[in-house]
Amino acid sequence: MSSISATATNQDVDAENTIARVQEMGRAARAAARLMARADTGTKNRALKAIAEELDARRAELAAANAKDMQNGRDNGLDAALLDRLELNDARIDGMIEGLNQIAELPDPVGEISDLKYRPSGIQLGKMRVPLGVIGIIYESRPNVTIDAASLCLKSGNATILRGGSEALHSNGAIAACIASGLKKAGLPETAVQVVDTTDRAAVGALIAMPEYVDVIVPRGGKGLIERISREARVPVIKHLDGICHVYLDDRADPKKAFEIALNAKTHRYGVCNAMETLLVAEAVAAEFLPKLAAAYAEKGVELRGCDRTREILPQALEASEEDWATEYLAPVLSIRVVADMDAAMDHIAQYSSGHTESIVTEDYTRARRFLAEVDSSSVMVNASTRFADGFEYGLGAEIGISTDKIHARGPVGLEGLTSQKWIVFGDGQIRE
Amino acid sequence: MSSISATATNQDVDAENTIARVQEMGRAARAAARLMARADTGTKNRALKAIAEELDARRAELAAANAKDMQNGRDNGLDAALLDRLELNDARIDGMIEGLNQIAELPDPVGEISDLKYRPSGIQLGKMRVPLGVIGIIYESRPNVTIDAASLCLKSGNATILRGGSEALHSNGAIAACIASGLKKAGLPETAVQVVDTTDRAAVGALIAMPEYVDVIVPRGGKGLIERISREARVPVIKHLDGICHVYLDDRADPKKAFEIALNAKTHRYGVCNAMETLLVAEAVAAEFLPKLAAAYAEKGVELRGCDRTREILPQALEASEEDWATEYLAPVLSIRVVADMDAAMDHIAQYSSGHTESIVTEDYTRARRFLAEVDSSSVMVNASTRFADGFEYGLGAEIGISTDKIHARGPVGLEGLTSQKWIVFGDGQIRE
Numbered sequence: 027m028s029s030i031s032a033t034a035t036n037q038d039v040d041a042e043n044t045i046a047r048v049q050e051m052g053r054a055a056r057a058a059a060r061l062m063a064r065a066d067t068g069t070k071n072r073a074l075k076a077i078a079e080e081l082d083a084r085r086a087e088l089a090a091a092n093a094k095d096m097q098n099g100r101d102n103g104l105d106a107a108l109l110d111r112l113e114l115n116d117a118r119i120d121g122m123i124e125g126l127n128q129i130a131e132l133p134d135p136v137g138e139i140s141d142l143k144y145r146p147s148g149i150q151l152g153k154m155r156v157p158l159g160v161i162g163i164i165y166e167s168r169p170n171v172t173i174d175a176a177s178l179c180l181k182s183g184n185a186t187i188l189r190g191g192s193e194a195l196h197s198n199g200a201i202a203a204c205i206a207s208g209l210k211k212a213g214l215p216e217t218a219v220q221v222v223d224t225t226d227r228a229a230v231g232a233l234i235a236m237p238e239y240v241d242v243i244v245p246r247g248g249k250g251l252i253e254r255i256s257r258e259a260r261v262p263v264i265k266h267l268d269g270i271c272h273v274y275l276d277d278r279a280d281p282k283k284a285f286e287i288a289l290n291a292k293t294h295r296y297g298v299c300n301a302m303e304t305l306l307v308a309e310a311v312a313a314e315f316l317p318k319l320a321a322a323y324a325e326k327g328v329e330l331r332g333c334d335r336t337r338e339i340l341p342q343a344l345e346a347s348e349e350d351w352a353t354e355y356l357a358p359v360l361s362i363r364v365v366a367d368m369d370a371a372m373d374h375i376a377q378y379s380s381g382h383t384e385s386i387v388t389e390d391y392t393r394a395r396r397f398l399a400e401v402d403s404s405s406v407m408v409n410a411s412t413r414f415a416d417g418f419e420y421g422l423g424a425e426i427g428i429s430t431d432k433i434h435a436r437g438p439v440g441l442e443g444l445t446s447q448k449w450i451v452f453g454d455g456q457i458r459e
Numbered sequence: 460m461s462s463i464s465a466t467a468t469n470q471d472v473d474a475e476n477t478i479a480r481v482q483e484m485g486r487a488a489r490a491a492a493r494l495m496a497r498a499d500t501g502t503k504n505r506a507l508k509a510i511a512e513e514l515d516a517r518r519a520e521l522a523a524a525n526a527k528d529m530q531n532g533r534d535n536g537l538d539a540a541l542l543d544r545l546e547l548n549d550a551r552i553d554g555m556i557e558g559l560n561q562i563a564e565l566p567d568p569v570g571e572i573s574d575l576k577y578r579p580s581g582i583q584l585g586k587m588r589v590p591l592g593v594i595g596i597i598y599e600s601r602p603n604v605t606i607d608a609a610s611l612c613l614k615s616g617n618a619t620i621l622r623g624g625s626e627a628l629h630s631n632g633a634i635a636a637c638i639a640s641g642l643k644k645a646g647l648p649e650t651a652v653q654v655v656d657t658t659d660r661a662a663v664g665a666l667i668a669m670p671e672y673v674d675v676i677v678p679r680g681g682k683g684l685i686e687r688i689s690r691e692a693r694v695p696v697i698k699h700l701d702g703i704c705h706v707y708l709d710d711r712a713d714p715k716k717a718f719e720i721a722l723n724a725k726t727h728r729y730g731v732c733n734a735m736e737t738l739l740v741a742e743a744v745a746a747e748f749l750p751k752l753a754a755a756y757a758e759k760g761v762e763l764r765g766c767d768r769t770r771e772i773l774p775q776a777l778e779a780s781e782e783d784w785a786t787e788y789l790a791p792v793l794s795i796r797v798v799a800d801m802d803a804a805m806d807h808i809a810q811y812s813s814g815h816t817e818s819i820v821t822e823d824y825t826r827a828r829r830f831l832a833e834v835d836s837s838s839v840m841v842n843a844s845t846r847f848a849d850g851f852e853y854g855l856g857a858e859i860g861i862s863t864d865k866i867h868a869r870g871p872v873g874l875e876g877l878t879s880q881k882w883i884v885f886g887d888g889q890i891r892e
Contacts, residue, residue: 060809064833137832149843151853156835158865241865262695262866283888290890376493385884398883399570400497402589410582410886419891420584420882432591432674433695434867437882449853449870450831451818453843455716457723458852 041228048232051187052239054217055160059185062218063157067134069212070181077177077208078126081119084204088114091200092169099193111167114197122173122201125424129177132423135441136183139450150452155445157183159241162233163426164189164255166247169197175244176205176219178426182444185218187240189233191247192225199223234259244439246427264435264443266428268354268380269299271412274371274397276388277310283409284311284387288319290411291385293326297356299428300383300405300415304351304361306371312364313339328358335364351378368393375401381430383407383415383437404430404437474661481665484620485672487650488593492618495651496590500567502645503614510610510641511559514552517637521547524633525602532626544601547630555606558857562610565856568874569616572883583885588878590616592674595666596859597622597688599680602630608677609638609652611859615877618651620673622666624680625658632656667692677872679860697868697876699861701787701813702732704845707804707830709821710743716842717744717820721752723844724818726759730789732861733816733838733848737784737794739804745797746772761791768797784811801826805833812836814863816848816870837863837870 081088092114099109135155142152161184163175172188179186190198202221209216222229234243234255243263245255256263273291275284291302307315316339323330324342331350332343343362350361351374365371368386375384385407386397394408405415415437417425422440429435435443514521525547532542568588575585594617596608605621612619623631635654642649655662667676667688676696678688689696706724708717724735740748749772756763757775764783765776776795783794784807798804801819808817818840819830827841838848848870850858855873862868868876 060833060835063835064829145852145854147847147852149840149847149852154831154839159835257693260690262864264866280888286888286890294891385886396497398587400493402493402496402592403881405882405884406587407582407884408886409888410884411890413891414580414582414884414886414889415882419578419580419582421578431695432879433697434879436879446865446867446869448836449838449848451838451840451843451847453818453841453847455713455719455842456847457719457844458727458846 040226044224044226044228045232047224048222048229049236049239051220051222052160052236055185055187055220056239058215058217059157059159061215062180062183062185063136065183065214069214070134070183071130073180073209073212073214074126074130074177076211077173077205078123080204080207081123081173081201084200085116085119088119088197088200091196094196095194104193108167108193112169112193112197114169118170122170125174126177129181129424132181132441134181135445148454148456152450153447154450155442156448157445160185160187160239161444162187162189162240162243164230164233164243164245164247164251165191166251167191167193169194169201171246172198172201172221174424175426178424178441179444180219182441184444187220187222187233189222189229195223195225230255231258234261237261244426262434264427264429264439265431266299267430269301269382269428270303270352270354270378270380271300271383272304272306272375272379272385273302273412274306274368274375274384274386275308275311275315276368276386276390276393277308278390278393279311279387280389281315284315285319285322287385287387287409287411289322291413292323292328292360293358294411294413296358298413299354300412301356302360302412303353303355304363304378306363306365306374308368308371309335309364309366312336316340316362323360326358328360330360330362332362333364336362354380368397372397372400375403379403382428383412385410385412404428473659477657477659477661478665480657481655481662482669482672484653484655485593485669488618488620488653489672491648491650492590492592494648495613495616495618496569498616498647502647503567503616504563506613506642506645506647507559507563507610509644510606510638511556513637513640514556514606514634517633518549518552521552521630521633524629527629528627537626541600541626545626545630547602551603555603558607559610562614562857565614565874567614568878581887581889585883586880587883588875589881590878593618593620593672594877595620595622595673595676597663597666597676597678597680597684598624599684600624600626602627602634604679605631605634605654607857608859611857611874612877613652615874617877620653620655620666622655622662628656628658663688664691667694670694677859695867697860697862697872698864699732700863702734702815702861703736703785703787703811703813704733704816705737705739705808705812705818706735706845707739707801707808707817707819708741708744708748709801709819709823709826710741711823711826712744712820713822714748717748718752718755720818720820720842720844722755724846725756725761725793726791727844727846729791731846732787733845734789735793735845736786736788737796737811739796739798739807741801741804742768742797742799745769749773749795756793759791761793763793763795765795766797769795787813801830805830808834808836815861816840816845818843818845837861
């Protein structure tokens with residue numbers, strides 16, 4: 027008994043220490059945020075490039091730190107996929123360096139003034155783009171996220187607190203040292219990017235519950251993590267839940283476009299959030315389109331699960347359950363439903379979509395317009411593969427994630443999504459009458 | 460004992476009934492939101508005008524319903540200020556009608572497409588402005604908020620659930636009948652605007668905890684209400700906390716502008732969120748500016764509370780406590796602090812401001828630029844009274860409130876703040892290579 031209660035007490039003390047440490051990081055981040063908000067573009071770019079140089083110069087350190095994490099991972103029985111994500115080899119370091127240099131090349135969103143106009147009172151009113159302040163990022167195993175997230179936050183003038191997966195503790199620590207050194211070389215506060223250096227889970231709870239120090243939380247990882255954080259956070263969360271993306275093949279679709287888009291959206295990559303998970307096909311063309319598509323999917327090893335009508339056309343398809351329509355497979359599995367028309371397709375989408383990306387294939391002008399206007403997802407497409415829904419394809423340069431929220435940032439979130447706009451007023455002594 | 464437990468049980472049953480009713484309203488709102496999102500501008504304007512006509516035609520009904528609320532209010536000992544806010548006289552009905560017609564005249568934000576451009580892949584990418592979906596509005600006694608909020612949500616293509624103060628139950632019910640009738644006449648679903656018709660507090664708890672049916676909550680009312688809702692909501696909240704607004708009189712201020720702006724910002728109206736609550740004055744000009752200002756404030760009956768240095772110059776001022784710097788007086792009270800320079804003023808603002816509105820009075824170009832860039836509030840001004848920070852002065856036509864959040868809408872929130880942007884892609888069969 028006594029040893030158990032002693033352990034519990036130690037854990038409580040540990041948790042208290044962790045919370046105090048995270049709060050101290052919050053205080054430091056809030057102070058750093060003021061300096062970051064006024065850092066000019068050149069200074070921020072010099073910091074990004076200095077971090078890239080540090081990474082390049084410290085490859086041996088990074089490799090040694092990562093080797094510890096990899097060994098611990100193997101000792102703890104991490105599976106091959108997780109170990110792969112955890113690995114920080116030379117190619118991945120090259121990727122991080124390239125990412126930093128690319129972000130240095132992107133235009134700085136901070137300070138951009140728009141819509142400047144005179145009001146009848148004589149004041150000149152406009153909007154200025156400004157950093158959000160302090161951004162907390164919570165993510166899982168991949169250590170390169172540390173650089174991706176830090177560099178986007180840095181360029182957009184925010185301070186950041188990063189909490190990576192415990193498996194990557196040593197790797198993230200080594201990367202954090204490079205970031206701190208780069209910031210320092212550019213004359214920016216080292217506390218502008220802080221990496222939580224404990225595996226204590228109390229750190230996450232503390233980070234999401236400090237509205238006085240943290241302005242927004244961006245969780246990146248599995249659905250369980252994101253749901254928990256959304257539920258418990260006391261600050262706004264920019265999040266990505268599922269990517270249950272749909273392609274609807276209309277009865278006025280061009281058959282070649284329909285075939286290519288339906289194939290590409292599913293099979294270009296499987297484990298990505300913008301892959302199609304459910305194919306909707308208009309009844310009038312189902313018997314024409316589905317067999318040819320099914321043959322192509324079979325060649326790629328995609329398992330098909332269909333509604334009753336689909337299975338009349340494709341007897342080889344398994345039966346889709348209610349759960350299938352609401353599942354993000356992230357795998358070579360596709361659910362297929364034959365629908366009466368576009369309205370039925372939009373009803374299905376309204377019910378089951380996660381609000382990520384939907385595409386219609388049609389040559390009909392009015393239907394294309396209606397689908398674009400009425401489907402309530404972060405990306406809505408006509409005659410294009412859902413796979414285009416990402417920050418690079420959209421020209422954002424980089425993305426911190428893809429938001430399926432409706433408030434603030436929607437869809438791929440780049441630098442602009444990490445800023446907000448304040449109102450500015452140039453006056454000449456105006457007062458309200 | 461048995462009677463107590465029976466009461467408890469009845470309350471539980473009541474609460475359960477209320478929650479079920481609010482959830483049913485949520486389901487209906489979600490369905491109505493799809494229809495509202497695709498309603499065209501003419502239809503929405505017809506609904507606004509039809510509601511205005513209903514209000515005009517049913518003045519007797521509105522007066523009778525309001526008389527009941529007023530009588531209950533008097534019976535329950537509501538104070539004169541609350542009774543005044545509750546009253547729905549002909550002038551206020553005229554005001555509501557005028558508001559509806561004004562909102563009908565405003566441009567429709569929904570469907571606006573911007574930034575349409577081709578990407579190297581050949582897809583044409585843009586952004587389309589779309590309604591948020593279902594907006595829950597929680598407010599206190601003034602029944603005209605029912606029309607203000609409903610009309611802004613309607614014009615921006617959202618469905619709304621309104622929960623007004625229990626004192627205004629009958630008035631809000633009568634207004635709700637006018638809204639339902641107007642919606643119906645325009646061919647829009649009556650469930651696009653629903654007013655919660657129970658005073659059971661469980662309704663608020665239910666409304667803020669249905670992410671499946673409600674996309675955002677806008678609380679309007681006292682700080683206690685807003686803090687509670689922010690803490691407990693399971694959906695995003697667009698909120699306004701304090702308006703602790705500052706004016707900083709720089710040592711390079713034009714004395715006349717300094718005097719007029721400092722006077723106007725405090726005394727134009729007292730009970731408003733964009734009134735100045737703290738005046739910051741540069742040390743070098745404090746002895747010159749403060750006595751003249753103090754005389755003018757004295758004439759208006761404004762109580763002054765100052766720092767030590769202020770009280771050396773103005774012996775009549777009371778001593779400002781630490782709490783004063785963090786207080787929104789909403790009254791003829793002003794705290795005054797003498798600061799070394801603009802940096803000290805910005806430090807004070809960073810520590811105590813609620814992020815609403817701050818203004819600098821200066822003729823110095825570089826300081827004006829720095830203040831605009833570095834002060835982190837929803838409105839930042841140079842040489843203008845903080846009183847300009849509102850939706851009408853900013854040309855939004857109307858406002859649902861002033862947000863002191865940084866995420867999504869910041870400052871005065873009009874129609875655009877009730878929408879978001881989704882990405883749209885026009886393709887010609889493009890697939891990812």
